[in-house]
Amino acid sequence: MDITLLVSIIVVVALLAVGGFFLVRTRRSVTPGKEETKPEVTGEPEEAAPEEDRERDAGTVGTPPAHAPPAEEAAPAPAEPAAPEIETPPPSAGRMVRLRARLARSQSSFGQGLLTLLSAKTLDEDTWEEIEDTLITADIGVTSATQIVENLRTRVKVLGTRDTEEVRGLLREELLNQIGADADRAVRTEPHSGRPAVIMVVGVNGTGKTTTTGKLARALVGDGRSVVLGAADTFRAAATEQLQTWGGRVGAPVVRKEEGADPASVAFDAVARGIEDGADTVIIDTAGRLHTKTGLMDELGKVKRVVEKKSQVDEVLLVLDATTGQNGLRQARVFAEVVNVTGIALTKLDGTAKGGIIVQVQRELGVPVKLVGLGEGPDDLAPFDPEVFVDAILG
């Protein structure tokens, strides 16, 4: 049985590989079509840009400035259906301070290491190599690390700098470049043309999707929005209850079905409910799935397609765990292909992990990090600010 299996599988796969020849050809002839679709993807944020400007004024999660008073007024509003002890989460202001503090605590050793390296009098071969190694240790990846160091070297040579402060500034700039400081990082949570904004949260198992969904809902409620949650994770034991707990805390209704129900139908119902209730934002929590499971990825694609029958999906957030290594890039690639990820939420950044993988993801896919998760506390979610991130890294 084993042997026949092995032989036949090898044969078929080899065949498919030969098939690869014609695929390559097919691809070439298809490329123009593909290119046509690409601008669409990039075009999306542009269209949405004015929206985000409005958002900024309204003080969403996407922006640090405080709008505390409206939040306090608005928070009791969604409270009608739910339990009496609904918490009034603090608005998004002040989150940046926390981010800074946490990053400073957890990542200073990395920055320190870099500084000592850079402050060495002569920048010799070993020093450069060590800088590269330090970057690699932050999960930035060999290719990105090499490129950062290469660029830094060239610039140091060109400018003839030996001054530590200046070199440090150059490194900061270089890191910022890699992360892409100019990317648009606002989460599209603003309702548009009478419809709620629809956010889908996707990712592999155990990265913190449900927690991020809960925190995001809380932050939005804190900013005076009404939120509907869709518990489309019908697979994992008690995932719906977990989301229910989050929703209950802030008084956001949770649309749910029994375990094993079709996630697409839950998502659809959640969006329908959001439209009916006139909610501002609908957040759909999906089940964790490894990107290698084709069946599950197809299911995810279906969830999105079904939701799109009701309303456009404004934001697909891929939740990446900061501890993830190089596999994060593969995850991002597959998820981007299936559901067209528009933003990344980097979680568990409060640990020792640096989350350097986002550098590679941003470089290759151009998908910006929009949110960072900083711990288990209900308010430990902050917008991602590349400058703060890099500054905190450099110490």
Next chain:
Amino acid sequence: MFETLSDRLTSVFSSLRGKGRLSEEDINATAREIRLALLEADVALPVVREFISRVKERARGEEVSKALNPAQQVIKIVNEELVEILGGETRQVRFAKNPPTVIMLAGLQGAGKTTLAGKLAKWLSDDRNTPLLVAADLQRPNAVTQLQVVGERAGTPVFAPQPGNGVGDPVSVARESIEHARRNNHNVVIIDTAGRLGVDTEMMQQAADIRDAVSPDEILFVVDAMIGQDAVNTAQAFLDGVGYDAVALTKLDGDARGGAALSIRHLTGRPIMFASTGEKLEDFDLFHPDRMASRILDMGDVLTLIEQAQRTFDEAEVEKMASTMASDDDFTLDDFLQQMAMVRKLGPIGNLLGMMPGMGQMRDQIEGIDDKDLDRIQAIIQSMTPGERANPKMINGSRRLRIANGSGTQVSDVNGLVTRFFEAQKMMRKMKSGGGMPGMPGMPGTGGGNKKKAKAQAKKAKKGKQRSGNPLKARQQEAEREAERKRRQEEGGQEMPQLPPGLGGGQPNLPPGLGGPNMPDLSNFKLPKK
């Protein structure tokens, strides 16, 4: 990205062909490639450095410079070193002299502790133990409920006196659970703790308190196979904070290469005991170091491929697949479609190819394949009539246009598919007639004995089939010839009576026993000698 270590090394060594031995420079170049491969597999940097220096040491030795194929030899060294670090003694669960045996799980958030607890309980009860699951994760919302559901699925009772969601003291829950287990005759207690970070001193203290309260026989550090360079810090923090006896690696069913396994083993010396490879409670087993080594090096993993296939297909499907391969009929588009659908069940095609050893040369083409292209192929084939599928040669220009319109593709796509299919068909024919697989280079001489054995078996199987195929054909031809002869004789027999008696000669004089029936017998007898 998709390059494997063996591809890289092959390219490094290709410039050395003809040179008898490796120079220092060659070794350095090799070392750089190995370093890159390991780093991309998320092996921690300090571990990589040490590892490289060991490999270099050995590569300078006699064994490499004398080897016929230095690339293969170096890979072999790397593999051996990896297995050595990962392997060591494979450990079983230590059961306490006085039950209950207490197993405590600890790890980061989202590593998969609760799921692993369920799997472990199932695994243990399959071994005739009576485990008890203890819900000591009172932190995460509804972790307790999750464990209860998991426990139900695993058929294991769950001890959960506290509702969780931030309420209750996990230490006292753990303490009480031991009593509870003793009273109810559970011989193993599995304590699921909350996920915690290495830097969170408060939570680490709590974990240490739980440990002190129950004095576990085994503390398992649960870690996600996808973890990156941070594995080192986390592993060390947990070792200092709670301490652990062994490691359980989860989410190995993804395509993460799992270099963390190597880092943790190397730095802490703690063995990796369990590997969890799926979402179902049965997807759990002891850890196999040799497979992990190939995986880290991305060298292809035939054993895993077979296992995966066995899980996915039932026997009938496999038999059907094998019979199409072995049959003398020409390979048709229908067969191709069927088999493509089956293979696709195994996962994304790129992954599968990654598991096949020696696919390096095809990598460029493979990289271009994504599953959507396969969908397109499927659409094209399905737009053909059954006749066209069985005999693609009949597909002429107008048929091509129809197919292209039917499948939403271009005529050139259909052309491409058809011409390439003929090539594939040719390849199949060659293979059936024993030509071997063109474009399928031999497997790298690595991966321990198992793989080699598998290969040898595969070879044998192939040879057997070829031999049995030819006699079959021969027999068939014989049968045909025989039938023809018979027919001729019968015709002859019929003709005879029509012959005028005068011309009949001695024929009528023949005794009745020596008629037509005798003749076929004779020919039958003679034929094999021919």
